[in-house]
Amino acid sequence: MIAVLQRVREARVEVGGVVIGAIGQGLLMLVCAEPTDSEAVAERLVSKVLKLRVFSDEAGKMNRSLQDVAGGLLIVSQFTLAADTSGGNRPSFTGAAPAEQGRRLYEHTLAVARRQHPVVASGEFGADMQVHLVNDGPVTLPMRMT
Numbered sequence: 010m011i012a013v014l015q016r017v018r019e020a021r022v023e024v025g026g027v028v029i030g031a032i033g034q035g036l037l038m039l040v041c042a043e044p045t046d047s048e049a050v051a052e053r054l055v056s057k058v059l060k061l062r063v064f065s066d067e068a069g070k071m072n073r074s075l076q077d078v079a080g081g082l083l084i085v086s087q088f089t090l091a092a093d094t095s096g097g098n099r100p101s102f103t104g105a106a107p108a109e110q111g112r113r114l115y116e117h118t119l120a121v122a123r124r125q126h127p128v129v130a131s132g133e134f135g136a137d138m139q140v141h142l143v144n145d146g147p148v149t150l151p152m153r154m155t
Contacts, residue, residue, distance in 0.1 A: 012058070
């Protein structure tokens with residue numbers, strides 16, 4: 010799975026002008042399933058994200074995890090993370106999992122996150138979404154879990 014994490018002061022996702030998910034301080038996770046991904050990969054990704062030390066301690070060092078700061082996690086599906094821009098000027102998205110597999114893995118990711126963390130919000134798979142965020146730092150981290 011491909012993910013991009015953004016440490017945020019706040020973030021929300023809207024569909025048709027209606028807020029469907031929002032968090033305060035925490036992480037926005039944009040996520041894309043690839044054809045070889047499985048539920049186990051999604052579970053490892055969630056575990057890593059929840060424990061990743063990207064929040065500052067008293068000394069200003071990134072030593073605290075999302076769990077340590079009791080922050081929110083907003084998970085948004087984004088198949089465009091699998092874009093291949095190497096040939097021509099139009100990106101190819103053949104590296105993304107087929108829609109049904111992508112939906113299944115996205116929903117599994119959400120379910121695992123909600124079992125392991127108290128504040129989890131989400132976007133809507135396949136919807137035209139508007140994501141609003143205040144990036145904190147800025148801190149933006151690309152991840153690939155296999």
